[in-house]
Amino acid sequence: MTNAATPEPRLKIEQYIGIQIKRQRQSQGLKIADVARLAGISQGMLSKIENAQVSTSLETLNRLCDTLGMPMSRLFSQFDQQGRDALLVKAGDGMEVVRRGTEKGHTYHLLNHSRGPKKSMEAYLVAMDDASEEFPTFSHPGTEFIHVLQGHIVYRHGNHLYELGPGDSLTFDSDIPHGPEKLLEVPIQLLSIMNYSSD
Incomplete structure (x- = not known):
């Protein structure tokens, strides 16, 4: 039992x-x-x-x-x-937050803003719509998963470039510098999930 x-x-x-x-x-x-x-x-x-x-x-x-x-x-x-076992975030209700890259044309909506006191995971809906911008690279602990929902993008991870379109996914060690290299077709929407677990 x-x-x-x-x-x-x-x-x-x-x-x-x-x-x-x-x-x-x-x-x-x-x-x-x-x-x-x-x-x-x-x-x-x-x-x-x-x-x-x-x-x-x-x-x-x-x-x-x-x-x-x-x-x-x-x-x-x-x-x-607080007593609920699951968090529902309806379409359009994700909390818009400021992160590195926001000033370069990224819009971030945090989809799981009701995490526990120990941060282990973050999920963002990221939107980019200016193909002429040069974007910064990012580096942070953990593992990141991105899934493209709309548009086409060349994404850099270290010395490697990946061309991604709708339905494509990329999982990588986020300690290595990474980020958009070129926006091929805008607007772009992608889901970014960051796992900070040390397990």
């Missing part, structure tokens, strides 16, 4: 907010000092917010959300769904 899994205790609102703020900051590779300065609060205060050591005002949370490019409504959107 197998025992049913014991539900994890519900997070308090301060814990939930701290996790969301920290997750958004780390996903952009930003330091506490940078975010605190841009939001007009002290590093100590931001650290306390992220670690659920203080309750903060809506005004401060609004400044933090503005700094991180996250709508304030998203900060609380999943709080009441």
Whole structure:
């Protein structure tokens, strides 16, 4: 006989907010000092917010959300769904986030923004529509899987170039520099799934 899994205790609102703020900051590779300065609060205060050591005002949370490019409504959107075993993100509801490449014409919609405190996986719907742009390369821990939904692209991984079209997939070690080399046919939409698991 197998025992049913014991539900994890519900997070308090301060814990939930701290996790969301920290997750958004780390996903952009930003330091506490940078975010605190841009939001007009002290590093100590931001650290306390992220670690659920203080309750903060809506005004401060609004400044933090503005700094991180996250709508304030998203900060609380999943709080009441903590007890659920699955997360449904309807078409068009993925949280738009700022990442390296955004200024070069990438649009990122995070499709699994209700992860647990330990980040193990991220899924993005990435859109690119300017074939004339030169795109940066990326490098980060883990393994990445991309699947092209629309358009044609030449994608670089290290010294190798791969021409990808609708239905094509590529899986690779994301520690090695990678990214779009050339947009052959726009608009391009691709699904990008990043696995950070150390197992």
